[in-house]
Amino acid sequence: METSTANISNWFRDADVKAKYEKSKVPTSIEQIESEEQKLERQLADLRAKKQAAIEAKQWKLLPCWDGKGVLLKKEGNQMGVMLEDAEELIVVLDDYLKGLRKQ
Numbered sequence: 001m002e003t004s005t006a007n008i009s010n011w012f013r014d015a016d017v018k019a020k021y022e023k024s025k026v027p028t029s030i031e032q033i034e035s036e037e038q039k040l041e042r043q044l045a046d047l048r049a050k051k052q053a054a055i056e057a058k059q060w061k062l063l064p065c066w067d068g069k070g071v072l073l074k075k076e077g078n079q080m081g082v083m084l085e086d087a088e089e090l091i092v093v094l095d096d097y098l099k100g101l102r103k104q
Contacts, residue, residue: 057076065072070083082090 061074063072072081
């Protein structure tokens with residue numbers, strides 16, 4: 001198989017080829033390895049923070065509202081405010097409903 005000098009020269013100018021080569025290069029010094037390790041640790045910390053934010057976004061949040069006379073229920077951008085006495089009734093009704101589902 002014969003390869004021309006022009007083809008090799010074009011490969012070295014190709015951005016995709018350069019990017020693949022850069023990713024495949026193995027660090028040659030302890031400092032380079034430590035730098036790569038720190039970079040990966042920062043990326044991992046960023047991913048963990050995003051994961052935690054996603055988990056928190058899916059959890060129910062209960063906040064006081066109406067000068068402490070109600071409770072605001074929030075989850076994933078949806079929200080509903082309920083007076084405290086209605087919230088207590090809602091708990092009982094919901095509990096009965098769930099117990100009924102378990103019996104089926």
